[in-house]
Amino acid sequence: MNRRQLVAGLGLAPLAWYLLPETAGAKEAPLKLRTLYNKDRSFSDLAHSLEGTRVSVGGYMAPPLKADSQFFVLTKIPMAVCPFCETEAEWPRDILAVYTKRIVDVVAFNSKIVTRGVLELGTFKDPETGFVSRARLSDAVYERA
Amino acid sequence: MKTIICTSLALALTGSVAFAQDTVPQASSQWYKDGEAAIQALLARQPNTNRAKNVILLIADGNGVGTNYATRLFDGQQKGMLGEENVLPYETPDFHSALVKTYNINAQTPDSAPTAGSMNTGVKQRFNLINLGEEAIHDDCSTVAGNELTVFSELMTEAGKSVGVVSTARLTHATPAAVYAKTANRNWEDAVPEGCTAQKDIATQLIDAMEAGTVDFAMGGGGRYFLPKDKEMGGLKGRREDNVDLVERATGLGAQFATDTAGFKSLKLDGSSPVLALFNSSHMEYEADRAEDDEPSLADMTKAAIEYLSKNEDGYYLEIEAGRVDHGNHAGNAARALRDGVAFVEAVAMADELTNDEDTLIIVTADHEHAIAFNGYCGRGSAILGLCYDVAQKGIKHSDKVLTADDGKPYTVIGYLNGTGSVLKKGEGENDYTGSRPELDQETATDLDYIQQALIPKSSETHSGEDVAVYAKGPWAHLVDGTIEQNVIFHVMNHAVNAQ
Numbered sequence: 001m002n003r004r005q006l007v008a009g010l011g012l013a014p015l016a017w018y019l020l021p022e023t024a025g026a027k028e029a030p031l032k033l034r035t036l037y038n039k040d041r042s043f044s045d046l047a048h049s050l051e052g053t054r055v056s057v058g059g060y061m062a063p064p065l066k067a068d069s070q071f072f073v074l075t076k077i078p079m080a081v082c083p084f085c086e087t088e089a090e091w092p093r094d095i096l097a098v099y100t101k102r103i104v105d106v107v108a109f110n111s112k113i114v115t116r117g118v119l120e121l122g123t124f125k126d127p128e129t130g131f132v133s134r135a136r137l138s139d140a141v142y143e144r145a
Numbered sequence: 146m147k148t149i150i151c152t153s154l155a156l157a158l159t160g161s162v163a164f165a166q167d168t169v170p171q172a173s174s175q176w177y178k179d180g181e182a183a184i185q186a187l188l189a190r191q192p193n194t195n196r197a198k199n200v201i202l203l204i205a206d207g208n209g210v211g212t213n214y215a216t217r218l219f220d221g222q223q224k225g226m227l228g229e230e231n232v233l234p235y236e237t238p239d240f241h242s243a244l245v246k247t248y249n250i251n252a253q254t255p256d257s258a259p260t261a262g263s264m265n266t267g268v269k270q271r272f273n274l275i276n277l278g279e280e281a282i283h284d285d286c287s288t289v290a291g292n293e294l295t296v297f298s299e300l301m302t303e304a305g306k307s308v309g310v311v312s313t314a315r316l317t318h319a320t321p322a323a324v325y326a327k328t329a330n331r332n333w334e335d336a337v338p339e340g341c342t343a344q345k346d347i348a349t350q351l352i353d354a355m356e357a358g359t360v361d362f363a364m365g366g367g368g369r370y371f372l373p374k375d376k377e378m379g380g381l382k383g384r385r386e387d388n389v390d391l392v393e394r395a396t397g398l399g400a401q402f403a404t405d406t407a408g409f410k411s412l413k414l415d416g417s418s419p420v421l422a423l424f425n426s427s428h429m430e431y432e433a434d435r436a437e438d439d440e441p442s443l444a445d446m447t448k449a450a451i452e453y454l455s456k457n458e459d460g461y462y463l464e465i466e467a468g469r470v471d472h473g474n475h476a477g478n479a480a481r482a483l484r485d486g487v488a489f490v491e492a493v494a495m496a497d498e499l500t501n502d503e504d505t506l507i508i509v510t511a512d513h514e515h516a517i518a519f520n521g522y523c524g525r526g527s528a529i530l531g532l533c534y535d536v537a538q539k540g541i542k543h544s545d546k547v548l549t550a551d552d553g554k555p556y557t558v559i560g561y562l563n564g565t566g567s568v569l570k571k572g573e574g575e576n577d578y579t580g581s582r583p584e585l586d587q588e589t590a591t592d593l594d595y596i597q598q599a600l601i602p603k604s605s606e607t608h609s610g611e612d613v614a615v616y617a618k619g620p621w622a623h624l625v626d627g628t629i630e631q632n633v634i635f636h637v638m639n640h641a642v643n644a645q
Contacts, residue, residue, distance in 0.1 A: 034594065039436035076594045077476055078565035080604030106573040110565040110596070112583075 030058040030114045030145075033076040036135060037094045043121055047135070056116040057096060057137065058145060061107045070100045071129065074137070078110035097126075097133035098140045107144060115142035186238035190623070197620040197641035198460035198504040200301075201451075201496050202264065202634075205489040206257055206320055207471030207482075209514020209613040210244075215479065215559060216486030218529040223487070227526035227542060234494040235509040235616040239502075244612045244628045247513045250279055254610045257471065258331035260512035260631055261323030265464075266294040267635035275319065276327040284330045286341035293327045297635060298462055302359045304642065305459035307416065309450045310360060313429040313443055313485070314468025315367025317347040320512060324464050325354040335370035335385050346370075352391045355419050356398050362453050364446050365468075368404065368423035379404030381426050395421045409441045414449055416456030431469050431481045432488040433593055443467055444491040451499045460504070460642075465492055474515040475605045477564035477596045480530050502619045506641045508634060511613040516562035516606055523548070523558050531591045533558050547587075555585050559597050564606030566599035578602050620644065
C-alpha cells in the first residue's frame with residue numbers, strides 16, 4: 001500500500017471501518033491466500049512458520065450470513081453466496097475463516113480486501129454458527145485493497 | 146471435349162500462378178512460402194471414407210472460438226513463443242473444421258445440457274434438460290415418459306462397441322451425463338422430485354447404464370452423488386439423501402473402483418470388468434490446483450480410457466470432457482480457464498497419438514462460448530493473461546509501453562462482458578451500482594487468482610451464444626465443413642460408424 005492509496009482509503013472509508021494499524025508488518029505485501037496451502041490441501045511450510053503470528057492476507061469477503069457478526073469467510077476469488085445459505089455452492093478449499101475484532105461492516109463480495117489477524121491452524125468448529133474451519137485469522141481487522 | 150477444356154483451364158491457371166510467383170516481390174517472404182505450403186497440405190488431403198471403428202468426441206466445456214484463441218496464445222507463450230503463431234494439435238491441416246451454431250431449441254444462449262445432448266442424439270434439445278424430445282418441458286417429470294431419445298452410446302453398444310465417458314467435472318454434470326442420461330432437469334444429479342417415477346436421478350442412471358452394459362468406463366468427479374449422506378470413502382463424502390450406496394452397487398456388479406491417482410494406476414485396463422473412478426466429491430480440481438498424487442490429469446485419463454476400450458475389437462465410443470474451462474470462465478478467472486484449456490489440448494494430443502486415422506474418428510469441439518472478449522490494440526506477444534502493450538514501430542514484439550484507456554489506467558487483453566469482475570459494485574445499503582476501474586499492474590493481472598475486469602455485475606459470468614469450432618480427423622472427418630448446427634456432429638459420427 002502506498003501513501004496515496006492509504007490517504008484515499010482514509011478519505012473514503014465509512015466511520016465504522018477499522019483500518020490496519022501502521023505496524024511494520026502491515027506495510028508488507030499481503031500474503032496470497034493460496035500460499036498457505038499445498039496442492040494436497042495440507043498447510044504449507046509458510047503457513048506453519050507463521051502460525052500464531054499476525055499476518056496480512058488478501059482476498060474477498062464472502063457475504064456474511066447475518067448482520068452484526070464478527071465473522072466472515074475470506075476467499076481467494078469472489079464468491080457471491082454465503083457458506084451457510086447455499087449448500088450447493090462450490091467452495092474452494094483454500095479459504096480462511098476470519099474472526100474480527102469489531103462487528104463486520106460488509107464489503108461487496110467482489111471488492112478486494114486485505115485482512116490482518118493472528119493465524120490459527122487446525123480444525124475448529126464454531127460453537128455459534130457450526131462453521132468448521134481449518135485455518136483462521138483471529139482478532140482481525142481489514143480494509144479495501 | 147469437356148475434359149479437354151477443363152485440363153486447358155487448369156494448365157492456364159497453373160501457368161498464371163507460376164508467373165505470379167516469379168514476379169511478386171513478396172515471393173521470398175517466409176509468410177509467402179508458408180502460405181504456399183499450406184495450400185499444398187490442403188491439396189494433399191484425401192477424403193477418408195473408411196468405416197470408423199472408434200469414435201472419440203473431445204469437448205472442452207465453454208471453449209468457444211474466443212476461449213480457444215486465448216488457450217492457443219497461452220499455450221504458445223508457455224512454450225516461449227510470442228503466442229499468436231502457435232498451432233494447437235487440432236489446428237493443423239490434418240483436421241477438417243467448421244463453425245458450429247450452439248443455440249438450444251428455446252435458448253439463444255445455450256447451456257451445456259442440451260448442447261451435449263444434441264451431439265449425443267442428433268437433435269437439438271430444450272434448455273437445461275438432457276436427451277428428451279422437443280415436447281419435454283424443463284423441470285417437469287410428467288413430460289419425460291415417451292420423450293426419451295436414443296443416445297449414441299446405446300447405438301454403439303448395439304453395434305457391439307464399448308463406451309467410455311471421462312470428465313474433469315462431476316460425471317453427473319451436463320456434458321458427461323449426455324452420454325447416458327435422460328432427464329427433465331440437469332440438476333437432478335442425485336435425486337428427483339417427490340412423486341417423479343418416470344426417471345431416476347442422473348447418478349443412478351449411470352450405474353444403471355453400467356449394469357446394462359451401455360457404459361463400460363466412467364472416470365471423473367462427483368463422488369458425493371454416488372455415496373449415502375455423510376459416508377466417507379477414499380476422500381469422498383456422500384450426499385445422497387436416499388442413503389443408496391451406488392459405489393457398492395457398482396462394485397457388486399464387478400466394477401473396479403478408484404478414488405485417487407494410486408487407485409487409478411492400479412486399475413486393470415484389460416477390458417474384462419467395468420471401471421468407475423470418482424476422484425473428487427464434486428468436480429475434479431482445476432489443473433492449476435491439481436496435485437499429481439491426488440488426481441490424474443485429463444491426458445492420463447484419456448490414455449487409460451483408450452487403452453481399456455481398445456481391447457474391444459469391435460471398437461468403442463469415448464466422450465472426453467475438459468469440464469473446468471467453463472468454470473474458470475464463469476469465475477472470470479481466465480488464468481485457470483486457460484490452464485484447463487492446455488490440459489484439454491494435451492488430452493487431444495494423447496488421443497491422436499494413441500489412435501490410427503484409418504479407423505478412428507476424432508472430433509474436437511466445445512459446447513458453447515462465454516462472454517469473453519479481447520481488447521486492442523495490443524502488440525505481438527502481449528501476455529494473453531496480462532496487460533495490453535503497444536504495437537512496436539520496429540521489430541515484431543510489443544513495445545514496453547502499456548496501453549491505457551481514456552481513464553488513464555492500463556487494461557488487460559482479456560475482459561468479460563459480465564461477471565464478478567464487474568467494475569460496477571454495490572455498497573452495503575446502497576441502491577446503485579457504481580464504480581471505476583481499479584489501477585492495475587502486470588504482476589497483479591497475471592496472478593493465478595486474478596479476476597479480469599468485466600462490465601455488467603453478475604454473481605457468475607455467463608455463457609454466450611457465439612459459435613464454437615469443431616475439428617475432425619479420421620474416417621469421414623471431411624464432412625465437418627462450413628457452418629453447421631451442433632446436432633450435425635452426431636450425424637457425422639453416425640455416418641462414419643455405419644459407412645459401407
